Amino acid sequence: MKVLSILKKVRFHDLWKLAILSLKNPWFIWPTIAATKETMSVSDHYFGNLHHQNGPANAFRHALWNYLIAKKCTKWSKNNRKVLKWTKDITDWHERAFTNRELARKMDYHNNAVGRQLFIDHIDQEVPEMVVLLQKMTNESNFIKEGDDLEQFKNQMVHISK
DSSP: OOHHHHHTTSOHHHHHHHHHHHHHOGGGHHHHHHHHHHHHHHHHHHHGGGGGTTSHHHHHHHHHHHHHHHHHHTTTOOOHHHHHHHHHHHHHHHHHHSOOOHHHHHHHHHHHHHHHHHHHHTTTOOHHHHHHHHHHHHHTOEEOOTTOOGGGGTTSOEESOO
8 A cells, every 4th residue: 555645645734634544543553554554555465556436446445444344443442332433434535535426425434434333233244254244235236327215225234337
């Protein structure tokens, strides 16, 4: 992962917000980085570059990312509410810091929430088993378009390109 090249794309204001968020939760930084690396590796393995587009593979990556951040952070804190707050805050920060079209951003927020809900529902599940479940959910991912009410797809993954 080329952290410096990625951070160069982020506005100073957003870097400041990241610093504050990280200072409030320093024990979650390393597990979040580890979860991000693992997410990219698993996504690359199963989908190649497809997960960088806005199709079902991207939905998989976002849901897995949130699941793994929460899973790895529980090794540092047994307070699941705090872990889930961090997971939401850091992934919401990411969605705001890296500009995206409105529908793509909504899709990402939605799939992030799916991953956090999977963590709640399958807290004791091992990661390989979750990957199998996420692959099944990816195959059932729903195509959405502008104006769709994402609430109708609660706990289901969504995508905007095929």
